[in-house]
Amino acid sequence: MHEVSIAESLADLIRRHLPPHQHLIGITVRIGPIHGVVPESLEMAWNVVSEKEGWSGSQLHVITPPWRLRCGACGRCWEPVTVDEHCTCGSPHADIMAGDEFVLESIDVESAVNCPQ
Numbered sequence: 543m544h545e546v547s548i549a550e551s552l553a554d555l556i557r558r559h560l561p562p563h564q565h566l567i568g569i570t571v572r573i574g575p576i577h578g579v580v581p582e583s584l585e586m587a588w589n590v591v592s593e594k595e596g597w598s599g600s601q602l603h604v605i606t607p608p609w610r611l612r613c614g615a616c617g618r619c620w621e622p623v624t625v626d627e628h629c630t631c632g633s634p635h636a637d638i639m640a641g642d643e644f645v646l647e648s649i650d651v652e653s654a655v656n657c658p659q
């Protein structure tokens with residue numbers, strides 16, 4: 543399953559970035575539509591993987607940015623509904639400017655030690 547391997551690579555990344563003595567409460571990822579990720583499936587995969595890592599209860603937030611195309615003929619930029627949409631000038635030749643992102647945007651943590659002042 544595509545989403546499970548994505549969740550596992552996210553876990554690898556987080557293991558490297560998580561400060562010691564911090565409890566992971568959530569992560570936010572930005573995944574362009576080119577990756578074909580179903581956010582609900584990735585959330586389910588994340589529940590399984592985060593449980594294994596000892597981060598049970600942490601939330602995965604998926605941001606899906608829109609496609610952005612640039613027409614090869616007239617240079618127009620626009621956000622299409624589908625990636626094979628043609629430019630209004632009629633040219634079918636467009637370059638993908640955005641939509642292939644795969645970014646771990648943020649890691650939300652709280653101190654594992656409850657130590658009131």
Ligand SMILES: [Zn+2]
Pocket residue numbers: 613614615616617618629630631632633
């Ligand atoms: Zn055009």
